[in-house]
Amino acid sequence: MKLTKPLITGAVGIGLLITAAAPSATAAQTGAGQASAGQLRVTIGSAEGKAGAVASPMANATCTINRITVNRYSSCEWVTVHVDVIRVVNGRPVIEGTADFNAKHQMTLKANSANWSEKFTVSKAKTTGKGKGVRVNIGATSGGGTKATVKFPQGRTLDSAGNGTVSYKSAAIAPKKIKPKAKTTYKYTFTKAGYSPGGVSYASATYRCDNYYGSTRTNRSGCAFPEAPTAVSMVGLARIDEGIRKLRARGGHYGDPNGGKPLHWMTDKTQEGKNRAAVCPRSAPADMKRVGRTSCDEYPFASTREGGTHLPANQREITWVKVQENKSQGGRITAWRGKMHVMHGDPFYVVTS
Structure with missing residues (x-):
């Protein structure tokens, strides 16, 4: 899980403090201005990915909070995020409000296509104080030569639930070719009027696309979660x-x-x-x-x-x-x-x- 640090100027800084619990995450910090003011802090959940051994390949993976669950063609990632709205006064953060929500991603790969889709939901946040009115933008990028496109009401507040999709499109794969394993990186940017932005990111389960069994006559491109037996x-x-x-x-x-x-x-x-x-x-x-x-x-x-x-x-x-x-x-x-x-x-x- 990656994070950013709000821009701080002068003795008093205002910003968003974000913590999140999610699998497959890494943490780092960057910033400008006073190093001790308005920092973004991330707590990483200890849950690990879990693979379904012999589940039907077309069955949806089950969902468990703070865990990535996968079978051969389906994954569910359920992430919890905590946002602290803070004002930094003389180098000390003062929490003015909080917002807690979760995001659930359900990705379904295809055995006969290198293009696929994902649905995700952002729950209504539980807020205190000035935690109301925090807005969110969500982006996604994929590796392995696959383009990810997000559809989501960007800039919506966390005060109500929201839904979105990610569509994935891959370039043509040559016969006998196996593309590199890849993940989706989800990036969240939080904003609130009068406060500097905060951000957090995390990754999906690993997937892999190929046309290994294809030929010049028959395209057998498809994708799977290779770590799922x-x-x-x-x-x-x-x-x-x-x-x-x-x-x-x-x-x-x-x-x-x-x-x-x-x-x-x-x-x-x-x-x-x-x-x-x-x-x-x-x-x-x-x-x-x-x-x-x-x-x-x-x-x-x-x-x-x-x-x-x-x-x-x-x-x-x-x-x-x-x-x-x-x-x-x-x-x-x-x-x-x-x-x-x-x-x-x-x-x-x-x-x-």
């Missing part, structure tokens, strides 16, 4: 599903959406081959060959950072399956990656029956 299901792949369930019954917890640690996707094909070779024998045992189960399925997958022998033996397993079952699994994983915009390093879980 998604999930791929092995239900219906009988032997693969069974092998993972048996491992979990023995205490294996990696990739388990029911309290386990997530796996992380990996796109390094050389390391993937090494991971597979480290745990899968060259040939199936005789009893497996007799029943046609000649394909080695390793878990965690070789295409994860946890694959191969990166985890202790009690956290991994192999299962011999029929070739067609392994091919079906590969097709399912490919479809899941495209739908959820899963990239290198993204966390995920594996669902079993």
Whole structure:
């Protein structure tokens, strides 16, 4: 969370003192005139971001005060802000009034477009003394080559609730391209007649846009919150599903959406081959060959950072399956990656029956 300092001239200064509690915030101070007069002070909330593990990708993230909550395509950020209206006399601030309000941002990304939208609300402020009549302007900027445009009744007072939107528009993304991760920075400027302005800013959850699975014929641009784990299901792949369930019954917890640690996707094909070779024998045992189960399925997958022998033996397993079952699994994983915009390093879980 960033802040500005009102301009102070002479022995008596008048200004707005702003404090705010919000996630993903940093604080700093700048000023002019007397260093001790009319300062802006920010208190940062200790709450951290929280990701929903296997929530439906189209479901709205739940909202919790002073927290950013995300799932793969939705986020809710709920911020509280406290404004002190002060008069600085002989270097000492005298609080003449206060205003307390909250701002709730609900952002919804799109799996099939790099353009998306956000709605936000500013609550009616609870005021004391000269806290009435404080006006607010709200701006937003985005990184990663995306333009953010705010629609809000700028200059409105905090004495009543207000609503606004932020629309996001990205330039065309070339096939196989992944844009840098980015955040939205929200900037608030507070004004009141006879007082110097105050300001505060904070950031959204991190998002990422790509056209990694697109081609010259098909545009598959979309955006996701990469820190929110998604999930791929092995239900219906009988032997693969069974092998993972048996491992979990023995205490294996990696990739388990029911309290386990997530796996992380990996796109390094050389390391993937090494991971597979480290745990899968060259040939199936005789009893497996007799029943046609000649394909080695390793878990965690070789295409994860946890694959191969990166985890202790009690956290991994192999299962011999029929070739067609392994091919079906590969097709399912490919479809899941495209739908959820899963990239290198993204966390995920594996669902079993």
